[in-house]
Amino acid sequence: MRLRRPCADTAVRATMSAHEPRRGGELVVDGLRVAYEPGVPVVDGIDLAVPAGTLTALLGPSGCGKTTVLKVVAGLLTAGAGEVSVDGIALDTTPAERRPVGMVFQKPLLFGHLTVGDNVAFGLRMRGVGRAARRRRVAEMLELVGLPELAGRRVGELSGGQEQRVALARALVLDPRVLLLDEPFSALDAELRHRMRELVRRVQRELSITMLFVTHDQQEAVDLADAVVLMLGGRIEGVGSPSSFYTDPPTLAAARFFGSTNEIPGTVTGSAFTCPLGELQLDHPGPDGPGVLVVRPEAVRLLGADGPPNTVTTTVRETRFRGTHRTVVTVADGGTMVLTATVAPAVPVEAGDRVHLQLPPSACRVLPTAAPRIVTTTENEDARA
Amino acid sequence: MSTVPRGLRITLLLAPALLVVVGLFGGGLAQAVAQSLGYQPFLPGRELSLDAYRALWADPAVRASIGITLRVALISTAAAAVLGTAAALLVRSLGRHRRRFAALLQVTLPLPHAVAALAMILLLGQSGALSRVAAALGLVEDPSGFPALTQDGFGWGIIASYVWKEAPFVAVVVLAALSSGVAELEDAARALGANAAQRMRHVLAPVLAPAVAAASVLVFAFTLGSYEVPFLLGRPFPATLPVVAYQQFRDPDLSARPLAMAIAVVTALLVGACVVAYLSLSERLRR
Amino acid sequence: MRRGAGAGLLAVGLLAPLVPLLLWAVAGEFRYPALLPTFSGRGLALLGDAAVRSAVGTSVLIASSVAVLATLAGAAAGRALGLYAFRGRRAVQLLLLAPVLVPTLAVTLGIQVFFIRYGLTDTVAGVVLVQLIPTVPYASLVMASSFASFDPDVEDAGRVLGAGPLRRLRHVTLPAVAPGLAVAALFAFLISWSEYILTLLIGGGTVQTLPLLLFASIGSADLAAAAALSLVIAAPPLLLVGLTARFLTGDRAAVVGFGRL
Numbered sequence: 001m002r003l004r005r006p007c008a009d010t011a012v013r014a015t016m017s018a019h020e021p022r023r024g025g026e027l028v029v030d031g032l033r034v035a036y037e038p039g040v041p042v043v044d045g046i047d048l049a050v051p052a053g054t055l056t057a058l059l060g061p062s063g064c065g066k067t068t069v070l071k072v073v074a075g076l077l078t079a080g081a082g083e084v085s086v087d088g089i090a091l092d093t094t095p096a097e098r099r100p101v102g103m104v105f106q107k108p109l110l111f112g113h114l115t116v117g118d119n120v121a122f123g124l125r126m127r128g129v130g131r132a133a134r135r136r137r138v139a140e141m142l143e144l145v146g147l148p149e150l151a152g153r154r155v156g157e158l159s160g161g162q163e164q165r166v167a168l169a170r171a172l173v174l175d176p177r178v179l180l181l182d183e184p185f186s187a188l189d190a191e192l193r194h195r196m197r198e199l200v201r202r203v204q205r206e207l208s209i210t211m212l213f214v215t216h217d218q219q220e221a222v223d224l225a226d227a228v229v230l231m232l233g234g235r236i237e238g239v240g241s242p243s244s245f246y247t248d249p250p251t252l253a254a255a256r257f258f259g260s261t262n263e264i265p266g267t268v269t270g271s272a273f274t275c276p277l278g279e280l281q282l283d284h285p286g287p288d289g290p291g292v293l294v295v296r297p298e299a300v301r302l303l304g305a306d307g308p309p310n311t312v313t314t315t316v317r318e319t320r321f322r323g324t325h326r327t328v329v330t331v332a333d334g335g336t337m338v339l340t341a342t343v344a345p346a347v348p349v350e351a352g353d354r355v356h357l358q359l360p361p362s363a364c365r366v367l368p369t370a371a372p373r374i375v376t377t378t379e380n381e382d383a384r385a
Numbered sequence: 386m387s388t389v390p391r392g393l394r395i396t397l398l399l400a401p402a403l404l405v406v407v408g409l410f411g412g413g414l415a416q417a418v419a420q421s422l423g424y425q426p427f428l429p430g431r432e433l434s435l436d437a438y439r440a441l442w443a444d445p446a447v448r449a450s451i452g453i454t455l456r457v458a459l460i461s462t463a464a465a466a467v468l469g470t471a472a473a474l475l476v477r478s479l480g481r482h483r484r485r486f487a488a489l490l491q492v493t494l495p496l497p498h499a500v501a502a503l504a505m506i507l508l509l510g511q512s513g514a515l516s517r518v519a520a521a522l523g524l525v526e527d528p529s530g531f532p533a534l535t536q537d538g539f540g541w542g543i544i545a546s547y548v549w550k551e552a553p554f555v556a557v558v559v560l561a562a563l564s565s566g567v568a569e570l571e572d573a574a575r576a577l578g579a580n581a582a583q584r585m586r587h588v589l590a591p592v593l594a595p596a597v598a599a600a601s602v603l604v605f606a607f608t609l610g611s612y613e614v615p616f617l618l619g620r621p622f623p624a625t626l627p628v629v630a631y632q633q634f635r636d637p638d639l640s641a642r643p644l645a646m647a648i649a650v651v652t653a654l655l656v657g658a659c660v661v662a663y664l665s666l667s668e669r670l671r672r
Numbered sequence: 673m674r675r676g677a678g679a680g681l682l683a684v685g686l687l688a689p690l691v692p693l694l695l696w697a698v699a700g701e702f703r704y705p706a707l708l709p710t711f712s713g714r715g716l717a718l719l720g721d722a723a724v725r726s727a728v729g730t731s732v733l734i735a736s737s738v739a740v741l742a743t744l745a746g747a748a749a750g751r752a753l754g755l756y757a758f759r760g761r762r763a764v765q766l767l768l769l770a771p772v773l774v775p776t777l778a779v780t781l782g783i784q785v786f787f788i789r790y791g792l793t794d795t796v797a798g799v800v801l802v803q804l805i806p807t808v809p810y811a812s813l814v815m816a817s818s819f820a821s822f823d824p825d826v827e828d829a830g831r832v833l834g835a836g837p838l839r840r841l842r843h844v845t846l847p848a849v850a851p852g853l854a855v856a857a858l859f860a861f862l863i864s865w866s867e868y869i870l871t872l873l874i875g876g877g878t879v880q881t882l883p884l885l886l887f888a889s890i891g892s893a894d895l896a897a898a899a900a901l902s903l904v905i906a907a908p909p910l911l912l913v914g915l916t917a918r919f920l921t922g923d924r925a926a927v928v929g930f931g932r933l
Contacts, residue, residue, distance in 0.1 A: 076572050096575040097583075103576040109569055113591040122587070123577035174578060395752045399764060402749035405808040409801070410771045413779030416786075426785050475678045486679060489686055491917055494930045495909030497866030499886050500693075500902040507692035507895065512704045514692040520705035528704055549689055554930045603773070610775020612869040613883075617890060627777050631869070634781050649778035660773050 024210030025087040025100065025177035026052040027073065032082035034068050043068045044234040046082070050178070050227075053208040055201070057225035057242075059215055061257070065234040066214045067106075070180045073212065074103045086177050097126075102176030104184045108163035110155040116166050117142070117151030123174040141169040144203060161192045165199070172203065181213045185220075197223050218245075218258055230254050246296060248284075252367045255294045262300065262339050262359075264293040268366050276335050281309045283361040291366040297327065299363035300341035302349070303356040310359040314339055318351050330355060414653065421646035425639075437643035447648065449623035454652075457540040457615070457625060458608040461547035466601045468548065469555025470593065476556065477563055487560060490553045498550060502617040505546045509534040535618050542618035543625075547608050555600045562596035595667065602663045606656045626652045696899035715900030724885060728904070730796065731881040734871075735864040737800045742807035742860035743815075743853055749808075750815020750852070755824055765816070768809040776806045780873050787874050794878040802874045803864045810863070811856035818852025858916055859930075862909050 032046040043065040050056040060066045071077035073084050075096030084091045091099050110119050118125075120141055121134040129137075142148050145165040150158070158166065164184050171179060181200070185193045201224055204211050215221050221228050222242040230237040230245065237257075238250030249255035252263070266275030267290050273280040275293065282293075303311060314330035317338075325342045328349050332339055339357055349355060389397070416426070422433040441447050476486045493501065508514050516531035525531050535542035567589065574588045615625040624632070626648055633645035696702065700712025718724065749768070753761060771779075780802055784793070792798030822845075830844040846853070868883040877884070882905045889898040 071572075074572075074576050076575060095580075096572075097578045097580050101576070103573075105569065105573060107566075107569065109566075109573040111570065111574075111588065111591070122574070122579070126574075126578045126580075126583050126587075170577065391756070392758075395756055395758050398748045398752035400748075401745035402768065402808050402812045403764070405745065405804045406767055406771060409783065409805050410774075410776075410779050410809075412786075413781075413783040413805070414774070416782030417778055418782075420782060420785075427789055472682055475675070475682060478675055479679055482679065486682065488914075488917060489683060491913055492686055492690075492910065495862055495913040496906050497868075497883060497909070499866070499868055499883050499890075500906050501689075503886070503890055503898055503902050504689045504693045506890070507696055507899065508689050514695075514707075517705045517707050521707055549685075553686065557930060606773040606775070610777065612777050617887075627775060627869075630777065630781065645781060649775075649781050653774050653778040656774050 023053045023208040024179075026050065027178045027210055027212060028083075028085045028088075029069065029073060030083045030085070032069060032072060032084070033080045034065070034072060034077065035080050041080075042234055043072075043079075046231070046236055048229050048236065048239070050210055050212050052087075052210055054226040055204050055211040055213060055224055056227045056229060057213045057215055057221035058229050058231060059218060059221040059257075060231035060237075062216055064231045066216075066231050067182055069231070070103070070182050070212065070214050073178070074101055074180055075099050076103075100177040101180060102171035102174055102178070103180040104164070104167050104171050104182065106183045106186060108155075108160075108167045110158075110163060110166060110170075112155055114155070115151065116147070116153045116155060116158070119155060119166055120151075120170045120173055122170060127174075137173055138169075141173045142166075144172065144206070145169045145199065160188055161196060164188070164196065168200070168203070172207070172209075176209070178210045178212065181211060183215055186216070193220070200224065230257060232257070247363075248365060249294065249367065252292055252294065252369070255365075255367065259296075260340065261294045261296050264295075264337065265369070266291065266293060266366075273364070273366060276337050277312050277332055280359060280364065281361040282364055282366060284365060286366045286368075290369055292369055293359075293364055293366050295359045295364050297340040297342045298325075299360060300339065301358040301360065302328065302341055302343050302347065303358050306356050308358050310361055310364070312339065312357050312359065314355055314357055316349055316351050316353045316355055319349050321345060328355070330357060417646045417649050417653070421643050421650050423643050425642075437647035440644055441647045441651065446622060447629065450626055450629045450648075451651075453538075453540055453619075453623050454609060454625040454627075455655075457543050457547070458605055460540075461544050461551065461608045462601050462605040464544065464548045465551035465555050465604050466597055468552040469600070470559050470597055472552060472556040473559035473563060474589075476560060490556050490560075493550055493553050494557065496550065498546070498611065498613045499617065501546045501550050502542075502614045505542050505549070505618060506535055509542055509545060511535075536620050538620060538623070540615075540619060540625075543615050546614050546618055547604075551604045551608070554604065555597065558596050558600040559593055562593055567592050598663065598667065602660060605659055609656050609659075610652055626655075693899050693902055696895050697903050699896050699899070702896075712896070715896035718897050719900055719904055723880070724882075724901070724904070727880050727882045727885050730879060731865060731883075734796060734799055734803065734879075734881060735861045737796075738803045738807055738864035739857045739861040741800070742804055742811040743857040745804070745808050746811025746813075746815045746856050746860075747849070747853060749812040750817075750819050750856075753812065753816035754819025754822065765813075768812050771805055771809045772813070777869055777873075779805065780870055784873055793874055794876045796875075796879055799871050799875045799879050799881075802870045803867055805870075806867075807860040807863050811860055814856040814859070815849065815852050818849045818855075822848050854916060858912055862912065865905075865909060 027050040029046055029048045032043055033041055034043040035041045046065075046069055048056070048058075058066045058069060068077060072079045072082075075091065075094065086100055091101075111122065114122070117135070117138050120138045124134045124137060138151060139148070142151055145168050147162060147165055147169070150162070150166075155163070155166070167184065185196045188196060197220060200211070200213070203209070213221075213224060222245075225242055227239065228242050228245060229239050230250075232253055238245065238254045240248075240250070245254060245258050249258065255261050264275045264277060264280075266273050266280075268282070268285055268288050270288070271282050271285045273282055273285075273291075273293055280293065306313060313333045315333070317329045317331050319329070320327045322342075322345075324345070326345045326347060326349070328341045328343055330339050330341070331337070341357055343349065420426075421437050423431050423436065424433060425431060472490065476483060476490065479486055506513065510516070511528040511531045511533060513535075516525065516528055519525045519531055520527075534545070570588050570592065571584050574584050579587060610627055612627040612631060615628050619625060619628065621632075630645050630648040630652065633641045633648065636642075636645070695709055697715050698711055698713070699709030700714060702709035752758075753765065783802075787793045787798050787802070792801060826848065827840050827844055830840045835843060866883060867881075868887060871879060871881050871884060875881070875884075882901065886898060886901045886905060889901055
């Protein structure tokens with residue numbers, strides 16, 4: 001221990017003295033499969049790549065297996081099959097404590113018997129870094145997360161938001177090539193959560209660190225991430241930029257996960273879509289055959305008169321004031337098909353009004369009818385977390 | 386209920402328990418002290434004196450008895466703490482069989498100490514099961530060839546009986562402390578680069594120390610002050626303090642009473658001193 | 673592999689000492705250096721004796737009375753300690769801790785004279801009373817921890833829904849603290865069930881409980897009888913703890929009770 005100390009010390013000092021901290025590494029997960037009980041996979045064939053220096057959100061409902069993926073990457077859980085690598089170096093035989101991977105957990109998990117500073121210094125101490133270097137680095141990290149004065153505090157005196165900032169500083173102090181965050185802000189209130197997101201985003205940019213951020217909150221994923229990986233029932237449902245999940249969802253389930261959408265079943269023939277509303281035009285026709293047309297309420301336009309293509313005459317059933325906008329729920333003429341649109345709050349619509357809704361051809365997507373897949377939603381993911 | 390004023394309500398709620406603790410326990414303790422000084426309830430007064438304590442200090446039998454009492458209590462407590470903690474960590478690492486072994490730990494816990502003592506007589510005694518196994522292996526020829534582990538001068542039998550009962554107690558307390566999210570803390574330490582030994586030293590030890598210490602204080606207090614096991618497994622001389630106290634108390638000669646009481650008071654003081662030491666130590670460690 | 677060996681060692685260490693006890697309970701001829709006895713039902717047959725049967729009755733009566741009284745006193749004190757922050761609360765807690773730690777024998781020697789004076793020696797009532805000393809403080813501490821996690825606002829909720837004091841107690845408060853009550857009663861019962869020296873001091877040998885019979889048979893060196901009697905004494909605690917193990921493992925306040933057994 002004593003012998004190793006000087007060289008470990010210089011190694012850390014070398015990374016610290018460089019003005020530009022080294023960039024994060026590229027994380028690749030390939031063919032990951034995990035089953036807690038034989039034959040019941042919690043994670044079933046996950047492939048994902050997080051480019052160096054970017055932030056990817058791993059999004060999914062609770063119990064979809066996302067925490068399991070994170071724990072396998074951290075080395076805290078052994079996968080049944082698959083490979084995890086950072087910068088092309090496979091980590092499968094590397095124990096968690098020697099992986100170049102840091103992790104911030106859902107709970108702060110601070111060590112109650114240590115001060116804030118000693119918590120942040122913990123990883124350095126494990127590596128045998130000397131006291132003076134530790135103190136310097138701790139001060140740097142606490143400064144980075146906006147808690148410069150708190151090194152001497154007991155962890156019991158911190159607020160929830162401060163605790164997670166200390167946990168973040170504690171993980172960053174080791175200069176990990178990849179930082180994993182497992183819903184770190186889910187226990188905080190909305191306002192604080194928002195500020196913490198900005199902190200993570202700022203830290204990520206400043207350090208150009210590679211981050212994989214697990215969340216069940218699509219708003220959080222969209223706010224933070226360069227790329228979103230949507231996971232449902234132990235599998236990847238779609239990968240893309242945050243906006244693509246709104247404009248061009250990969251599957252019906254993905255479209256539904258990103259909030260309410262209009263769903264119209266029908267059949268594609270060329271660039272036309274035949275459905276109970278009549279024949280609609282498509283700018284992005286898929287393959288011919290049955291499918292579900294989805295169009296987001298915010299893309300639907302409220303018109304004064306019939307005219308442009310894909311306009312449907314409807315009767316307003318109810319309107320709901322939502323603060324920043326108004327949701328208009330309508331029933332299409334000659335049927336029971338419900339169409340929803342969002343409009344500016346000041347738009348004067350009331351229940352009973354006759355309105356014309358346009359479903360712009362560019363905003364319509366036809367997705368395959370969801371094949372009824374058996375989704376194993378296991379609640380024990382959280383229990384094991 | 387809500388019409389009763391708050392202070393009175395609290396007093397009424399506490400009354401029965403305090404009656405027992407203050408009246409019976411506190412009164413008993415006070416009486417033990419008073420009678421050790423020569424006071425005799427319901428009998429004509431006598432001069433109070435410290436004679437009993439002087440006699441106690443001068444009596445080599447009592448001094449020997451303090452020795453064996455402390456020896457047995459310290460060794461039993463240390464062995465129970467070490468073995469119990471090890472057993473708890475072992476049980477925790479067993480994965481699928483964890484529950485079954487945790488249940489196994491509870492087998493000796495509810496057994497009365499007298500039953501445990503009898504089990505030790507039958508196991509460790511010179512004609513007990515171990516001695517018979519030794520004979521079957523040709524190691525000894527008759528009971529007298531087997532080392533005296535019960536009714537011995539050192540107190541091995543007493544220690545064995547206490548450890549058999551109290552190590553699982555420590556284990557159960559430690560397991561309760563381990564169940565509250567320690568595994569997550571260890572994961573966090575792992576992600577920060579702590580290897581198995583470092584996790585033991587920097588995460589497990591600080592978390593478990595208070596639980597082990599608290600359990601040890603209870604074990605120590607019990608092994609110091611209880612009567613049954615040393616009576617059954619020890620020698621009449623030198624016997625542990627509670628046994629001597631009772632012997633003196635039963636003495637038809639009432640003049641032995643103050644000595645019996647003095648021994649009881651000394652026993653209580655020993656326990657009290659250890660508890661106070663523990664409390665102040667844990668208080669200081671918390672700072 | 674090493675884990676397996678450790679687990680094996682643990683199981684042997686815990687269970688092996690019971691084997692000679694079980695063998696002796698059914699032993700006829702068991703002379704040194706025989707490893708196994710000849711079978712005989714003599715020891716077990718002794719359990720049908722009038723003395724044993726009456727001791728079982730006395731033990732059950734005393735232990736049940738102690739369990740009920742200690743749990744009632746403990747529940748009341750526990751409610752005060754768990755729900756109210758009052759001056760002297762810490763002092764009361766320490767006061768309650770003292771009898772858990774300080775040997776009961778020491779204090780009982782001091783009050784025995786008073787039990788004689790007020791005619792409580794040689795009576796079941798006297799034995800029950802003295803056994804409240806080690807059990808009431810423990811029950812209070814368990815109930816304090818149980819009430820500490822009880823939200824008294826649900827009593828108000830019950831009240832708003834039209835439940836009077838008795839129905840609130842029966843349908844709101846009791847179900848919430850039931851696990852604590854069960855643990856307190858269980859340990860009070862077990863402590864009393866195993867007690868020897870207090871029973872001897874106050875009961876004076878007239879109140880014959882099972883532990884007194886066991887000591888007598890060990891003293892008379894009838895090992896088969898003693899072993900058989902041990903089984904009778906050991907069975908109820910094992911059964912009770914086995915049935916309530918679910919409540920016991922996680923709760924630290926509850927677990928402490930084992931230290932007194």
